[in-house]
Amino acid sequence: MDKQKSAKKKRDALLLIFILAGAAVLALVFFFMRRGSEPENVLIKVDGRVVYDDSVIKDNTFTVDGFDGGYNIVEIKDGKVQVTEADCPDKICVTSGFISAPGETIVCMPHRVVVEINGGGTATDAVVR
Numbered sequence: 758m759d760k761q762k763s764a765k766k767k768r769d770a771l772l773l774i775f776i777l778a779g780a781a782v783l784a785l786v787f788f789f790m791r792r793g794s795e796p797e798n799v800l801i802k803v804d805g806r807v808v809y810d811d812s813v814i815k816d817n818t819f820t821v822d823g824f825d826g827g828y829n830i831v832e833i834k835d836g837k838v839q840v841t842e843a844d845c846p847d848k849i850c851v852t853s854g855f856i857s858a859p860g861e862t863i864v865c866m867p868h869r870v871v872v873e874i875n876g877g878g879t880a881t882d883a884v885v886r
């Protein structure tokens with residue numbers, strides 16, 4: 758009777774170890790998926806609508822059409838993003854310069870354009886602060 762009980766205990770302990778090991782492996786996988794070499798993304802929204810979502814390590818220069826006319830020329834180079842030219846009245850987006858860290862944004866209020874860097878789960882942390 759006692760022997761059976763201890764055998765069951767042993768099985769339970771083994772099961773627990775397996776569950777814990779599984780959880781540890783999962784945690785590690787998540788950890789590396791978040792931290793790994795996964796590059797950040799450049800996310801561009803016009804009036805809340807995503808018009809561009811691609812890796813920041815992919816060099817690219819293109820024109821984003823503003824909400825009601827106008828344009829912003831966005832340049833992605835060497836992992837940094839910049840609005841190089843725009844026909845908005847305040848030019849705040851142009852003078853913002855480069856952004857390169859997750860959570861950083863360039864906003865063009867007149868064109869309702871938001872350029873942001875979105876990376877490995879840290880973007881949310883940066884917003885919450």
Ligand SMILES: [Zn+2]
Pocket residue numbers: 843845846847848849850851864865866867868
């Ligand atoms: Zn602007």
